[in-house]
Amino acid sequence: MAALAYFLLAALLLRAGRYQRGRAGLFGAACLATAVWAAVATGGALRWTAWLAALDGLEALRTAVWLALLLMLAGGGGRRWAWLLTVCGLALAGWVAAASQHVLALVAIRLGLAVMGMLLVEHLYRGTPPDGRWGIKFACLGMGALFAYDFYLYSEALLFRRINEEIWAARGAVNALSVPLLALAVARNPVWAEGLLLSRQMMFRSVALLGSALYLLAMAGSAWYLRYIGGEWGTLMQLACLFGAGLLLSGVLFSGTARSQLKVFISKHFYQGRYDYRQEWQRITHAMAEDSAPLAQRAIQAVAELVESPAGLLWLRRDDGDFHAVARWNMPPPSVAEAADSALCGFLAARGWVIEMPEWRADPGRYGGLALPRWLAGDDGVWLVVPLMLERSLLGFICLAPPRTRLLLNWEVRDVLKIAGRQAASYLAHQASADSLAVARQFESFNRMSTFVVHDLKNLVSQLSLLLVNAERHKSNPAFQEDMLETLAHSLAKMKTLLLKLRRDEQPERAEPLPLVPLLEQLVRDCAQLEPRPVLELCAAELVVLANRQRLERVIGHLIQNAVEATPRSGHVALRLSRSGAAAVIELSDTGHGMSEQFIRERLFQPFVSTKSAGMGIGVFESHEYAREIGGRLEVSSVQSRGTTFRLVLPLHADAAAA
The missing domain is CATH 3.30.450.40 (GAF domain)
Incomplete structure (x- = not known):
């Protein structure tokens, strides 16, 4: 029993020691040495000299490894190595004394090792802080039981000059009974075996198996006693007792209430908490x-x-x-x-x-x-x-x-x-925050679209206001009347387009091949009533770009509107179309008040920033963003009190350029 129990515990500890740098390896080595010693000691009926020497050597190794584990757990700095050397020396001396058949010397040395083990167990328990003794007390009880029984065995042998065979034979049972205590210490995850933890389910099954075994042993002893005192009815009473005990055990094992009570008992008495918090945290998070x-x-x-x-x-x-x-x-x-x-x-x-x-x-x-x-x-x-x-x-x-x-x-x-x-x-x-953020983003998108729509409406209102001012002076001029009607029709078409943008089922704007010359001519005609009147210079013809007509018209129209508003009536505004490699260049120059270099660098292309008192700061930002969207760029150069030049560089449409 002791050999099997220590082999299982050693396998568990040595497996943990492979994956971590803790003391699980030394703990497992101590259990393994005890298991080998117990397995060899099962041949107690043999009296071979080689067997006796091997048994004495294994017992010395077993004691030395347990003492080394206690010394490592107890700490002590540099003195720990001196104690380890002392333990090894005493164990070696005991093995030499056994080999040379100096029985009293052997008994005295092993008695001293047992006393040293009990002292180290006491030192380890007292040196552990009170809040840490919960995880170490069962280990101290288990190891203390081993050394205490060795002390009892060898003190009795030293007193009577012989080893009591009955006390010697009971060592296996005592060592086996210490295994559950050591296993509980491992399950409580003490400091020498970080990360090593017996699950509640494994502990439940182990306790159920151990309890069943103890129950069956007790019932077997009771049945033997009944047979011993029962006379002629002894065999009948023994069989009835064993069968009844088996039925009772089956009923208990298959009872849900009993299983729940056992789980609660294990969680309450062998673990700090009812719940496996790591498992519960993972379950809730998942x-x-x-x-x-x-x-x-x-x-x-x-x-x-x-x-x-x-x-x-x-x-x-x-x-x-x-x-x-x-x-x-x-x-x-x-x-x-x-x-x-x-x-x-x-x-x-x-x-x-x-x-x-x-x-x-x-x-x-x-x-x-x-x-x-x-x-x-x-x-x-x-x-x-x-x-x-x-x-x-x-x-x-x-x-x-x-x-x-x-x-x-x-x-x-x-x-x-x-x-x-x-x-x-x-x-x-x-x-809830994510849902609110999604709604806020929808409102933000709608508000941004509304801002651009309001900006376009402002431009249309400015055009109509200028048209009304000029109508007072030129209302009898047939040419002015014709231009006024054309401007009103164009403004009405833009307003209808803006109303379509506010509809939710609006289709996304599509880019199409767009000739630039007709577009620029239309824009200049729309600004015919402005002062100073923009002048168009065509340095290249049949230039086609890939863009949406309405958006590009809005971008260039805004730049023209800004240039006219920034230039006095006696000034000059010029719109020039040219070609530079595979790109079309639309250049707009004015002789207005200009802008500072710092303003161009830090604020010009920022939304909601404007030098005009009634401006919204949206037009240049939209122009810059749309030029970048279709693969072009918007450049600006300006000198204060001398004027500004905007250069809109757009890539030519590939199919149109090849044609």
């Missing part, structure tokens, strides 16, 4: 991140699984300020809303407590005499009310149905529920 169901429903399920609840209801604050049932899981929602200033919401926001409905019905004074709403107080299907706290405010709450099995709602369960509620609240708030 449930919140996946897309198998709406987030609100996944939040209910993630919180409900912590307490084995089969149903739940989620309440969240809406735009009207009240809380509404927005999601359900196997539970019908009530058709009422809970006011934000109600007693329930005020209590949850102020205290952040988990309300247990059976406890509230039994003693409302525990909750400060809280008066719950009628839909909640009269509903026996609600067991818990879990608040969803976001920072210091109440985002919502979850109502959970009674659990499938009885669960003690202690402080740990309540804390876990509150933490899970905060986690769910953060995910729900993030989703």
Whole structure:
């Protein structure tokens, strides 16, 4: 039994020691040495000299490795190596004494090693801080039991000058009984085996197996005793006892209540907490991140699984300020809303407590005499009310149905529920923020489009205003009347285009091959009533670019409008078309007041920045962005009080250029 138990524990520890630089390797080596010693000691009936020498050497190795582990755990700096050398020297001396058959010397040396082991165990336990003894006490008990029994064995042998065979034979059972203590120390993840942890399921199965074995051994002993005292009925009583014990064990093992109680017992007495927090954190995070169901429903399920609840209801604050049932899981929602200033919401926001409905019905004074709403107080299907706290405010709450099995709602369960509620609240708030951001982006896009539309309307209003001013002086001129009608028709067409842009089903603007000469001639004719009147100079013909006519017309028209407004009536505005390699160059020059170099570098192409008192700062920004969108660029050079030149460089359409 001892050999098998220590082999299993050694395999677990040595496997962990391969992947980490802790003391799991030395712990595993000590267990392995003990397992080999126990396996060799099973041949106790043999009295061969070679066997006895091997057994003495293995016992010395076993003791030396356990002492080395204790010295490493106890620390001590440089003195630790001196102690290790001392231990190795004593172990070697004991093996030499055994080989030379100096029995008393051998017994004295092993007795001294046992005393040293007990002292090191005591030093290790007392040197560990009180808050760290929880993970090390079972290891101290296990190793202390080994050395204490060796002390008992060899002190009795030194006293009576012989080794008691019965005490010697019981060493295997004592060593085997120490294994569960050492395994519990490993399961509690002590400092010498970082990352090594026995899961609750493995611990549950191990305890169930060990308990079954002990139960069967006890029943076998009882059956033997009944047979011994039963006389003629002894065999019958033995068989009945064994069969009844087997039936009872089967009933216990297959009982769900017994299994649940055993799990609770293991979690309560062998682990610091009821929950495996790493596993629960991963489960909740995975449930919140996946897309198998709406987030609100996944939040209910993630919180409900912590307490084995089969149903739940989620309440969240809406735009009207009240809380509404927005999601359900196997539970019908009530058709009422809970006011934000109600007693329930005020209590949850102020205290952040988990309300247990059976406890509230039994003693409302525990909750400060809280008066719950009628839909909640009269509903026996609600067991818990879990608040969803976001920072210091109440985002919502979850109502959970009674659990499938009885669960003690202690402080740990309540804390876990509150933490899970905060986690769910953060995910729900993030989703709400993302939805709000998407809506805000839609409004931003609409507002940006409206800004450009308003800018175009401003330009049209400026043209119509100039037309009205000139109409007072030239209304009897037939040529002016013809130009006025053409300008009004063009302005009306632009207004219709702007109205189409405000429609939601507007098709995206498409770029098409666009000849530049007719476009520029049209723009100059539209500005015929402006002063100074723009002059068109064509240095190249039949230049075609790939662009949207309306947008490019708006860009060039805005540049012309700015040039006219920045130039006095006695000044000059020129629009020139030329070719530079595979690009068309539209150059607009004026003799206006110009701009400073710093303004051009830092502010000219920024939106909502303008030098004009009534300007919006959109036109140049739109011109720059659209030129870059179709593969061109907008360049500017200016000298204050002398004028400005804009150069719009656009790539020629490839098919048109080849033609």
